[in-house]
Amino acid sequence: MKTISKILIGMIVAAGIPALATAAGHNHATAAAATKGADTKAVQPQSNGEIKKVDKEAGKITIKHGRLANLGMAPMTMVFQVKDPALLEQVKAGDKVKFAAEKINGALTVTALQGTTILAAKTTTAQASVAETMPAADTKAVAQPQSDGEIKKVDKEAGKITVKHGPLVNLDMPAMTMVFKVKDPAMLEQVKAGDKVKFTVEKINGAFTITALQAAT
Template identity: 80%
Template sequence: MLGLIVAAGIPALAKASGHDHGAPSAATKAAATQAAQPQSDGEIKKVDKEVGKITIKHGRLANLDMAPMTMVFKVKDPTMLEQVKVGDKVKFTAEKLSGALTVTALQSATIAGQSKVAETMPAVDTKAVAQLQSDGEIKKVDKEAGKITVKHGPLANLDMPAMTMVFKVKDAVMLEQVKTGDKVKFTAEKINGAFTITALQASM
């Protein structure tokens, strides 16, 4: 009888000890959360290598529910500070780590071949890249559907005349950066059969 009681208690003890192999681990959940963090656009205002911090003028940080502003961030990896300089346009991911707002991913977003990627590919025709851009005016932003309506000039790369049409966006973050009436420069491509905006910025 004593043996039966002990045997019956083993599953309960295993569950209480956290040996539930069907549940996702904390590390798996953390990795999934980090992968879901969106990128934001910004401009470098100051790089302080001595204290490991960077000042960025940025747009809305959707994952942190923060409005556009200029603020100081810590960096997760000090080597990030070697990759950028004051005035650089960047795309970055910011998270709150141990109570501090921290940049966890950072890359140059400068157009016309000046990004880090373009620097490693000197054969890129920067004039051709610039020609892919078109001028337009935002007519509607549909965040729920992930689409944007743009009144645009001719799209040379798609051989399309000037018109007003609805596009998908490659990155939903783009919909947070513009509003109805904004003048923009954008790049549109046909991806999986759908006309999709792959780059978008306010027109100066």
């Protein structure tokens, strides 16, 4: 009788092992599927861009950007929606940024702006920190080279001046005639159309700006 009982117990245990193995395999497969599902949303690559326009009312931003690999889009300038309107408070036209864009509900949407860190702002902050730790005599950056030019138009109301100029070495620009902003409106009181001048121009907040202007000698 004991022998029969041992045989029956052995049969029951043997029959249960495949079931346990099947259940374990099923649980493993389910866990693997869940893990796979969690990994399907990969981090989107970031692209370089330059802000051209910020439209806070519409919740949109215009960016001149490089290739958007995840969307298969070539470099161009286009308008994006933003996933978080707060992103628009951190940028302005002319800022250089890194951003991520996705297609959400059929609309191309900016989901991140360099982790919302603007490259230009970082550079400015770093420069300011260095300036604070330097002696007063050293806070002025290396003097920019001067270029020769001829005044073509003075627009005092707009705070702009049109100059026919030679090569701008510090900006890697060839000779041409173009409109500049001026850092100090008082400069416009010192010149008139036809004057030959020497001037210094820098890119400030995305705009070509004359920082020094004097009559040519």
